[in-house]
Amino acid sequence: MSAEAEPSGHARVAADAATRGLDIEIFPRPAAGSLVEAAALMGIEPSDIVKSLVVKRSDGSFLFALVPGGRSIAWPKLRAVVGVNKLKMPTADVALDATGYERGTITPLGSTTAWPVFADEGIRGRKVAMGAGEHGYSMFVSGDDLIAAFDATVADISVPE
Known part of the structure; x- marks a missing residue:
């Protein structure tokens, strides 16, 4: 299969969300120079942007950590x-x-491997924005x-930046 025939990142996200019965809204977004600028572009608070961080375990496996802006x-x-x-951020x-x-652009939706998801309790009860698998979205x-949708483990896993 050629690279052109593979679905785009946001198409993979949309397909996985549909499979999971998860209602999402994907939209194009201009590049932003900061968290505050990105939030302003989307009309939301910086804490409503969720970072999907991939974290490496010492056994070579990974997990997703979802952390509010x-x-x-x-x-x-x-x-x-x-x-x-031991855990660390991979290159x-x-x-x-x-x-x-x-x-x-990282998100658990459409990931090539379904790693476990750990979500900070701060994302509960709110509509959030996050990467959609591709720059510009x-x-x-x-x-x-x-x-x-991910049967995520929810806990206090973050601190203010």
Whole structure:
């Protein structure tokens, strides 16, 4: 199969969401220079943007950590919830190999491997924006529906940046 025949990142996201019965809205979005600028472009608060971070375990497997904008992973908290002593952020090329998405576009939806999802409790009860698998696109989704669609583990896994 040639690269041209493979579905685009946002098409993979849409197909996976449909399979899961997850209602999403994918839309084109201009590039932004900051979290605040990105939120303003979408008419939302910075905390309504969720970062999908791929995290590597010491056994070579991965997980997704979903963290609200303006917050970062609290490594001791995430390690405790996952039940491991060591986690780390992989290099950009390793993240691409693990998910099929480039940094800045990563989402559990349509990932080439279905890694477990750990969501910060701050995404509950709100509509959130997140990457849609391809530069220039974002999506809106209910945080609660996203958590349910992945049977995500929800916990306090972040700290203010």
